[in-house]
Amino acid sequence: MREALIYVTEPGLAASVLGELAAVRPDGLPAGAVVQAALVVPDATVEIMVTAGSAGRP
């Protein structure tokens, strides 16, 4: 995982989402962004778009 674009419905959710991300990426966190947005699914509170890749591969 190189990039995580994270949308949260409430700013207060950012810390816990990033905490969960750190738990699955203890070897190195991705770059990315965390911003607030409403989601299409009414009850969802977080949406994450991930880009994976290998460094240096054109």
Place this chain on the structure above:
Amino acid sequence: MTAPGPAAHPQLSAYARIGHAVLLSAVLPLDDAGRVAGAGIAAQTTLALERLRDAATRAGVSLARAAAVHVYLRDAADFAGMNAAYAPFFQVDPPTRTTVVAPPTDPAALIAVSALVIPDDQPREVIHPAGWKRSAHPYSYAVRSGNTLWLSGLVSRRGADGTAVDGDVGTQTRVILDNARDLLAAAGWTFADVVSARVYITDAGDFAAMNAVYREAFAGTPPPVRATVLAGLMQPALRVEITFVAVRDAARVVVGPAGALPFSPAIAAAAGCSSPVSWATPPAPASTPPRRRARSSPASARRCRSAGWAGPTCGKR
């Protein structure tokens, strides 16, 4: 590689290398003490871009060679002020840009900015369709580096003269896709090369109507990965904005767990369908067993269609 540093959120790396490009995490308008500073959008935009430029320097790249920038504003009313402060940072061949209202999680910040930057030793070329007017704002419509093409966040405007095309979300989506097709064609590419889309709509009620038009662009080809969220756009009449990334790679394949990977579990569960996920990947080794074919379900296919989704794996579980 990824690197720790003062990103907008310390839990994120300041930058990461993706292929030959460098992704700089979203930054806030922070002062030297790490606090959000700057009175008003102009000062905050300048501060944020200075922090982004610092991050680029630490990553060994130049912000001026950005291919794609994402600007997240707290208030659409700040668009003009942001542009005025933004332009001096990108005076020649500016990068593509997507600007939406998606507030930074720090309540004092009016803006957050991220960028994907091309190193000096890699090609970087602005792509501009013949007959199109240059954007009135400080961004290019498309930038190519190697086998990757980044498009700006597209809204419902005529490429030739930049005038707005009013209409419902279906009309606006069609204009956006027509513009994207022109931009891809200017690079000699097509929708079959698109691997990623970020869709911003202003009203959840527009989701199905947007999808109905969107899927036409990808008829006959696996649609790209996609995230769709609700966000404010820069003009009140705008209902949808879409940002595409394309990769020309003969080895482009749909990947995901056998049986397909739901891009949004709640949507997939509600619609009874799964979503394809596409990315450019190396060819699978000859020893790799073929993916298990998904099983079709006419009932779930109907639910997919009613939810506005009819991709190749629609109705398959």
